[in-house]
Amino acid sequence: MITRTPSYDLSSRNTFRMKVKCALYVEVTAEADLQALDWDSLPQPVFVMGGGSNLLFTKDFPGTVLHVGITSLCPAPTGHLLVTCGAGVVFDDFCAWAASQNLWGPENLSLIPGECGASAVQNIGAYGVEAKDILAGIRAWDMKERRFVDIDPADCEYGYRTSRFKTQWKGRYVITSVTYRLSKEPKPILDYGGVRKALSCHSELVEESLTPQIIRDTIIGIRRKKLPDPEEIGSAGSFFCNPVISREHFEKIVKTAKEDNGADYEVPHYVVGNQIKVPAAWMIEQCGFKGATNGGAQVYQNQPLVIVNATGNATPEEITGLEQKVIDTIAAKYGITLHPEVEHI
Ligand SMILES: Cc1cc2nc3c(=O)[nH]c(=O)nc-3n(C[C@H](O)[C@H](O)[C@H](O)COP(=O)(O)OP(=O)(O)OC[C@H]3O[C@@H](n4cnc5c(N)ncnc54)[C@H](O)[C@@H]3O)c2cc1C
Structure with a gap:
């Protein structure tokens, strides 16, 4: 479904809560919507937005803000180790799901605000883990060639909070889904940002008995003490x-x-x-x-x-x-x- 709202108030769509408007806000909920969209009619420029948690709108936006509201989370049938998330899945919902399945990979990235689409743009990172460590594939709409492409994360030049999506590819792709690779093998990463210390008050510190859920809960505890909750501030x-x-x-x-x-x-x-x-x-x-x-x-x-x-x-x-x-x-x-x-x- 394609929803278009002219003169849209973005204040509830950016975590900084800047009171700004865009000329047109477009929400799509399926890949086919991107093919069906009348791209030539959209006010320019087109800016693709996720959860608005890494943005500072400095003024009203004269063009179109496009949001991909695809929210499916699909584990691959063979053993759940590859999981494809729609770009609009809240990244922490994916982290919570992985922990609930006892699968390793994103637990250190728990509670990072924003959506899965942006995780592949930003190479989000926390407590010794980055998105690139678990990315297996990216599907996107190419706004230049107007077709879908599958992008190999190896081609994305990931670095500290950056990728080609933020440099040469800026403004070109609308990410529709991201595939992550998870692991059944325990891979606790504890040596960053006081994780080991916070775990030491945990009765189950014996490393072999740690679970993704224990690490997730610990990281959520650390983050809540240090970082402002976007719901409150x-x-x-x-x-x-x-x-x-x-x-x-x-x-x-x-x-x-x-x-x-x-x-x-x-x-x-x-x-x-x-x-x-x-x-x-x-x-x-x-x-x-x-x-x-x-x-x-x-x-x-x-x-x-x-x-x-x-x-x-x-x-x-x-x-x-x-x-x-x-x-x-x-x-x-x-x-x-x-x-x-x-x-x-
Ligand atoms: C309290 C707080 C704590 C945070 N902690 C961390 C942290 O620990 N580590 C960290 O790395 N970040 C952190 N962040 C920053 C933020 O959460 C991440 O950058 C996150 O990935 C942004 O996701 P988003 O969906 O809100 O993207 P947005 O802010 O909406 O967009 C970010 C960029 O991604 C692009 N984009 C978004 N969706 C798509 C898409 N579907 N297709 C193409 N391009 C797209 C946008 O154009 C923009 O360039 C924090 C933010 C807050 C508010």
């Missing part, structure tokens, strides 16, 4: 990407941090090949932005990587104003330009 999750810098640059940052915090101070970091990833949240906190506000926009107290719509009435200008203050201050102090993870529309 508007945000788009991590606002900035964590920068990766040279070792020489990192040494300069260590020097500044020791001057600020004392000689024994250790800067949190991760080694990535020859380079160093520095948590943007750490820099934001060091610059005194934790809890800082700009009108209704606020750097989230519990996790400074997140900017929230604290009052529910923040304007796009207040959010981007706070964003710019953070970027400018960090550039001046550390010589690093932060880049937003959140897509600005």
Whole structure:
């Protein structure tokens, strides 16, 4: 079924709760709808949207916002190890289903907001797992050639929160379904973000007795303490990407941090090949932005990587104003330009 709504209010469709409109909102619920759609009649540009949880609408959108509301979850008949989810399946519903079947793969990605279609665009990641680790296939409508294509994840150039869908293929494909590969073999990944520590109060810590459900529940517990619940407070999750810098640059940052915090101070970091990833949240906190506000926009107290719509009435200008203050201050102090993870529309 194709539903078209002109002058559509997007405020309930983006987790930042920006009060903006698009010229036309189109919802399709089957692949055939994409073939039947009169593409030439749509206000341009066409923007494909999932759950709106990684977007910052900065103004009214002059074109068409298209949403794929295909919500089927289909395990392959042979042993359930391949599962095809419609692009509109809520990603966490898929995680919950996998855990309920005692299948391994997405448990560390539990509670990430958004839909399955976007998981393949964003290469969502958390607690040592990324979507690319479980992606087996992607089906999409090619808006340029107006035909369906099957895309091999190996061709998607997945990296940290990125893929070809965000670069060369930007604006070309409407993902209709995503196939994930799950495993019956236990594969607990516990060494990120305090998962092992949180599990240590669990009576079943013996690794062999862990289940995807136990890990899922643990991760949900950790996330609920740190991240704002999109139902209660508007945000788009991590606002900035964590920068990766040279070792020489990192040494300069260590020097500044020791001057600020004392000689024994250790800067949190991760080694990535020859380079160093520095948590943007750490820099934001060091610059005194934790809890800082700009009108209704606020750097989230519990996790400074997140900017929230604290009052529910923040304007796009207040959010981007706070964003710019953070970027400018960090550039001046550390010589690093932060880049937003959140897509600005
Ligand atoms: C509280 C909170 C916590 C978060 N935590 C995490 C986290 O831990 N890890 C993480 O990686 N992300 C996290 N995010 C970000 C967000 O959840 C992910 O980026 C998610 O994948 C976005 O999904 P969505 O369906 O909302 O996509 P949208 O935000 O609607 O769109 C994201 C991008 O995908 C494209 N897209 C969406 N659907 C389709 C489709 N069917 N076909 C083609 N293109 C499509 C859009 O055009 C856009 O470019 C968090 C967000 C919030 C609000």
